[in-house]
Amino acid sequence: MRENKYDDAAFFEKYSRMPRSREGLAAAGEWHALRKMFPDFKDRRVLDLGCGFGWHCRYAAERGAASVVGVDLSERMLEEARARTDSPRVRYLRMPIEDIGFPDDSFDVVISSLAFHYIESFTDLCAKVNRCLVGGGSFVFSVEHPVFTAQGTQDWRYDAQGKPLYWPVDRYFSEGVRKAVFLGETVTKYHKTLTTYVNGLLRNGFELLELVEPQPDPHLLETCPDIMRDELRRPMMLLVSARKR
Known part of the structure; x- marks a missing residue:
């Protein structure tokens, strides 16, 4: 079983308060760009x-999807998802993302939000997504930016007064495990370069449609300046949009 920090009760409680x-x-800083x-x-x-x-x-269901399958490793996440979902067209499955093995041409659209930095091989995943997508199918996802994941600790360097000085970028070309601190807990992530993300798609039967490095939603910059200004x-x-060739 892959690392499943989100089923740790204390960690999940912190995550649930975000x-x-x-x-x-509406509270996701990248949503204004991703939805487009x-x-x-x-x-x-x-x-x-x-x-x-x-x-x-x-x-997706609210916008007329015929069916939606949500996959997640965390049972706590899925319990919450099921409690919030009343559409019969949505079902949830517990499994690691890396273990998907849906039949060929099972889906017209594959999406993902901030999950792929938890998996080791993006290339292997692209091959599996390609198999389960129909020709011309859409693959749209968000990940933590390689600049954000490279150094590992995912935190600023601060001055003596605690003011953020700069964001450190180190070991950029050394892909692999990073031990990041998220919500006060150590979490395992996998740093990948931009080259790996793009070539993982191109070499597994996808064409790249759009690549976006989103700035925070202007509304959130106005309503939450203390949180968002450093973003x-x-x-x-x-954010990446691709299509199966």
């Missing part, structure tokens, strides 16, 4: 990898 956990997509990259969901069969609380699953100093996320 604004994006309580308020959903999604295809038309109407009558589509959708797979969400690392679905968490099911926000994107419900979004303009370095990229935190990478």
Whole structure:
């Protein structure tokens, strides 16, 4: 079984108190950009990898998806997702993202939000996504930006007064395990370069449609300036839209 920090009771409680956990997509700084990259969901069969609380699953269903499958490793996440979901067209499966093995041409759209930095091989995953997507199918996802994951600790360097001085980038070309601190807990992530993300797609039957390094939603910059203003100093996320050839 892969590392499953989200089923740790103390960690999950902290995660559940985050604004994006309580308020959903509206509190996600990248949502204003990601939603523009999604295809038309109407009558589509959708797979969400690392679905968490099911926000994107419900979004797809609300926009007419024929069916939505959400996959996540955390039972606590899935319990919350099921409690918040009333659409019969959405179902949730517990499994590691890396272990998906759906039949060929099972889905028209595959999406994922901030999950792939928890898996070791993006290339292997691309091959599996390609198999379960129909020709011309959409693959849209967000990950933590390689600049954000490279150094490992995922924190600023501070001055004597505790003011952020700069974001350290180190070992960029050395891919692999990073021990990051998230919500006060040590979490295992996998740093990958931008080259790995792009070539993982191109070498596994996808064409790249759009790549976005999103700035925070202007509304959140106005309403949460103390939290969001430093997000303009370095990229935190990478959004990618691709299509199966």
